[in-house]
Amino acid sequence: MTLKQIYTPILLATYYLLFTTKTYAVCPVCTVAVAAGVGLSRYLGIDDTISGLWIGALLMSSSLWMANWLTRKSWRIPAKTALSILIMYGITLTPLYFTEIIGHPNNRVWGMDKLFLGIFIGTMFFVISVLIDKWLRTKNEGKVFVPYQKVIIPITLLLSSSLILFFLL
Secondary structure, three states, rough: OOHHHHHHHHOOOOOOHHOOOOOOOHHHHHHHHHHHHHHHHHHOOOHHHHHHHHHHHHHHHHHHHHHHHHHHOOOOOOOOHHHHHHHHOOOHHHHHHHOOOOOOOOOOOOOHHHHHHHHHHHHHHHHHHHHHHHHHHOOOOOOOOOOOOHHHHHHHHHHHHHHHHHHOO
C-alpha cells in the first residue's frame, strides 16, 4: 500500500470538513469511551479491521476536539479543522506505515489493508454520528432527546458496525 493510497481518503475527508461552517465539538467522555474500545479490542485479539474502526473514530474525535480547542483559544489559524485532522492522522498513520503495521501484505481484506480499512470506516461512522446528533438537536429545538446523546450515538454506531464486521470477516 502506498502513501498515496493511505492519504487520499483522508485528504478527501479533510477537504469535505474544510468547507463546513462550524466545528463540531466532541465531548471528552466520548473520546475516552472510544479510547477504551481501542484498548479492549486489541487486548482481546480482535481483527485489525475492527480495531481500526475504533482507532479511526478516536482519531476523528481527537481531531474535532483539537479543532474546538484551537477555536476557543481564538488563535488566528486558518482551516483549524483540516489542520487538526492532518496532524492527528499524520502522527498516527505515518509511524504505522513505516513500521509496516499498515501495508503488510498478509494483513489485507478486499484488497485493502485491514487496519487502514477499519480506520477509514470508523472515521466515516464517527462523522455520521456527529451529523446525526446535530440533526436530532435541530428536530428538538437544540436540545438532546436523551442524556448523553452525543456519546450514545457514536458508541452505538461503532458497536453495531464492529459486530457486522466481526460476522463478515
